[in-house]
Amino acid sequence: MTAYQCPFCGLSLAMSQDTYANYFLNFHDVTKFKNNAAIWKRDNLTSIKVAFIKCPNCKKVSIYAFGHSKDLDGLSVNIHPRVNYTKYPGYIPEQITADYQEACSVLEFSERAAAALARRCLRGIIRDYWEISKSTLYEEIRALREFVDAELWQAIDSISQLGGIGERMKQADGLLLDVDPQEAHRLLKLVELLLKEWYIARHNREAIFEEIVNIDLDG
Ligand SMILES: [Zn+2]
Structure with missing residues (x-):
């Protein structure tokens, strides 16, 4: 992900340390580092990645969860907001x-x-x-x-x-x-x-x- 549009205010923002953080979690552990989580993937330990994106304009944080292990391959869930769509102005029918x-x-x-x-x-x-x-x-x-x-x-x-x-x-x-x-x-x-x-x-x-x-x- 390089550019991202805030679902709350529509601002296009660049991913950086100030705006983006992700964590890997499983039943036993949590880590911020992909290298550590790579072992979980190898051992197929059911795990997810949770991404947090903080908008510098409206200060709201959007949250997404993704499957990390093979058994959760393709899992992609919007946590906050639950539905991510562009809000269009009233002049569109x-x-x-x-x-x-x-x-x-x-x-x-x-x-x-x-x-x-x-x-x-x-x-x-x-x-x-x-x-x-x-x-x-x-x-x-x-x-x-x-x-x-x-x-x-x-x-x-x-x-x-x-x-x-x-x-x-x-x-x-x-x-x-x-x-x-x-x-x-x-x-x-x-x-x-x-x-x-x-x-x-x-x-x-x-x-x-x-x-x-x-x-x-x-x-
Ligand atoms: Zn925003």
């Missing part, structure tokens, strides 16, 4: 942020449910922002090509072509389809990217235009 937040909330328990919600959220975004409505998400994404710049299109296209993601975008909304590892994560990253590139960028642009128009020439 509520249905879209509700789907996004719900997808993040269920991600820990069900990749399939999170991916289904993320696909629904993507459709909501494309339909609302571009007023593109086709019979499948896959077709809606293809139709975006003429509206978005080459760089963003490449990002959208590369995600929609990964593994079976595109195939599942051809299915009806809300279906709990089997997913590739990390599929829900990838779809949620795409949702976050589009919210930033479209809704937030448009809002910021409009705010600047308004500022320009309202500049007091006598001032």
Whole structure:
């Protein structure tokens, strides 16, 4: 982890001794040192790593637990806050942020449910922002090509072509389809990217235009 976004205030912070600490724990012992914990891993002693990240801006501490031994391989739990998602401003339609937040909330328990919600959220975004409505998400994404710049299109296209993601975008909304590892994560990253590139960028642009128009020439 090199850069990290605080889930409480949104600040991007660099990992350093002042902001990041992690501990390895098992039934008998706790250590701050990876070398000591490496022996636990070798002996497959059930153990976890707990990471603490302290935000220099809001001073809040976020906490995560990860599996360290082989029997806990892949374990990743948000301890505080329990659900880690970006809080979006009210000018983004509520249905879209509700789907996004719900997808993040269920991600820990069900990749399939999170991916289904993320696909629904993507459709909501494309339909609302571009007023593109086709019979499948896959077709809606293809139709975006003429509206978005080459760089963003490449990002959208590369995600929609990964593994079976595109195939599942051809299915009806809300279906709990089997997913590739990390599929829900990838779809949620795409949702976050589009919210930033479209809704937030448009809002910021409009705010600047308004500022320009309202500049007091006598001032
Ligand atoms: Zn913060």
